[in-house]
Amino acid sequence: MDLTAYSYVVVGSGLMGSVMAERIASQLGERVLVIEKRDHIGGNCYSAEDETTGIEYHRYGTHIFHTSDEKVWNYIRKFTAFNHYQHRVLSNHKDKIYQFPINLETINHFYALTLKPYEVEAFMETIRTDIKNPQNFEEQAISQIGKDLYEAFFKGYTIKQWQVDPKSLPAAIFNRLPFRKNYVDNYFFDRWQGIPQDGYTAIFQRLLADHKITVLTNTDYFEIRDQLKPDTCLIYSGPIDQFFDYKYGKLSWRTLRFEKEVIDKEEYQGNSVINYPDPEVPFTRIHEPRYLHPEREYRKDKTVIFKEYSLPDKGDNPYYPIASTENHRLLNLYKEEAARLPNVFISGRLGDYKYYDMHQTIARALEIFETGIRPLIPTHHAV
Numbered sequence: 001m002d003l004t005a006y007s008y009v010v011v012g013s014g015l016m017g018s019v020m021a022e023r024i025a026s027q028l029g030e031r032v033l034v035i036e037k038r039d040h041i042g043g044n045c046y047s048a049e050d051e052t053t054g055i056e057y058h059r060y061g062t063h064i065f066h067t068s069d070e071k072v073w074n075y076i077r078k079f080t081a082f083n084h085y086q087h088r089v090l091s092n093h094k095d096k097i098y099q100f101p102i103n104l105e106t107i108n109h110f111y112a113l114t115l116k117p118y119e120v121e122a123f124m125e126t127i128r129t130d131i132k133n134p135q136n137f138e139e140q141a142i143s144q145i146g147k148d149l150y151e152a153f154f155k156g157y158t159i160k161q162w163q164v165d166p167k168s169l170p171a172a173i174f175n176r177l178p179f180r181k182n183y184v185d186n187y188f189f190d191r192w193q194g195i196p197q198d199g200y201t202a203i204f205q206r207l208l209a210d211h212k213i214t215v216l217t218n219t220d221y222f223e224i225r226d227q228l229k230p231d232t233c234l235i236y237s238g239p240i241d242q243f244f245d246y247k248y249g250k251l252s253w254r255t256l257r258f259e260k261e262v263i264d265k266e267e268y269q270g271n272s273v274i275n276y277p278d279p280e281v282p283f284t285r286i287h288e289p290r291y292l293h294p295e296r297e298y299r300k301d302k303t304v305i306f307k308e309y310s311l312p313d314k315g316d317n318p319y320y321p322i323a324s325t326e327n328h329r330l331l332n333l334y335k336e337e338a339a340r341l342p343n344v345f346i347s348g349r350l351g352d353y354k355y356y357d358m359h360q361t362i363a364r365a366l367e368i369f370e371t372g373i374r375p376l377i378p379t380h381h382a383v
């Protein structure tokens with residue numbers, strides 16, 4: 001295949017890469033080559049039917065689409081309809097199930113009380129530990145919700161998820177976590193929320209359906225990059241440190257491992273996601289994807305669950321960037337290099353080394369197309 005025939009090359013077929021390819025083909029009328037090293041399109045949003053149960057699951061962890069961004073919502077609905085799924089999370093502490101994030105039901109259940117919303121503040125005063133100027137995540141947590149709730153729902157979970165001592169995390173992180181004095185148990189409050197009716201992978205099939213787009217799966221960019229035209233406009237959504245051959249060092253990541261079990265019951269846990277914060281339980285969550293599609297008729301004799309384990313990434317499956325001074329320093333060095341490259345756009349969760357929700361990834365792709373790629377058209381047409 002002659003790779004020099006393409007003026008636009010996109011690395012990665014996740015949301016960043018696929019939205020960019022769709023925009024370039026449909027808005028500029030240009031041919032685009034999409035290179036994907038996995039054997040499937042869709043990046044970490046990939047979904048498929050489980051072979052034993054027929055239940056649609058998300059291979060890289062449960063994905064709930066939610067947004068209040070009208071531009072993103074109008075864009076993505078051209079490629080899918082959404083069902084009416086609303087995300088609610090539960091937490092299993094010592095074999096008792098609590099609503100999460102902490103709300104009035106959680107507090108009443110935990111302390112065997114019947115508080116009203118207007119009584120919560122006075123009660124919290126009795127369980128908080130008085131700490132002047134909390135210096136870290138743990139101190140902030142126990143000064144806001146007390147030691148018992150902190151240890152039940154946050155301490156073990158944080159240690160398992162990040163493998164760090166919560167005392168080494170900034171206090172500000174705790175303030176970003178929701179706490180509700182009422183019974184509202186929705187996880188998200190966005191204007192729109194749901195799961196794509198035909199699953200996530202169908203979105204990517206439609207995004208990449210234009211005949212001007214060629215997709216090469218099982219193809220690693222680093223193995224073919226020498227065959228591309230030197231002036232190719234490159235949209236790269238892989239890890240930024242790898243793009244520069246790790247010249248300043250490696251960014252570190254957390255990864256996840258999922259353990260699948262088919263259970264001979266119609267329903268196993270009664271909810272799509274349950275957290276397991278206790279330190280003696282080795283996994284962090286159990287996903288049961290049958291609840292993501294209440295509109296579908298699934299078989300009644302079996303269900304499928306996935307236990308989620310968090311571990312350090314060895315370099316092959318990066319999931320979550322790790323906030324540390326060293327990673328921040330390296331990222332800045334790589335970003336400075338990237339800014340000096342004409343016609344190269346490095347972005348997405350791996351390229352920006354940043355956790356993006358799906359709507360944020362789409363917004364970023366639309367922005368890069370409008371502000372970075374579109375203004376290049378005269379140059380490219382002249383070539």
Ligand SMILES: Cc1cc2nc3c(=O)[nH]c(=O)nc-3n(C[C@H](O)[C@H](O)[C@H](O)COP(=O)(O)OP(=O)(O)OC[C@H]3O[C@@H](n4cnc5c(N)ncnc54)[C@H](O)[C@@H]3O)c2cc1C
Pocket residue numbers: 011012013014015016017035036037038042043044045060061062063064065066219220221222237238239256319320347348349350356357358359361
């Ligand atoms: C566990 C988990 C749960 C999540 N849940 C939600 C949720 O509920 N709601 C929500 O809105 N968002 C969620 N997200 C975020 C969502 O997954 C991201 O916003 C989205 O996947 C980012 O898309 P992307 O294209 O930047 O990256 P990716 O989807 O990772 O795509 C990058 C692609 O580039 C490919 N690639 C990398 N290097 C190369 C190379 N050298 N050559 C060729 N191809 C390469 C990769 O194989 C991958 O397919 C979740 C993320 C995780 C990790």
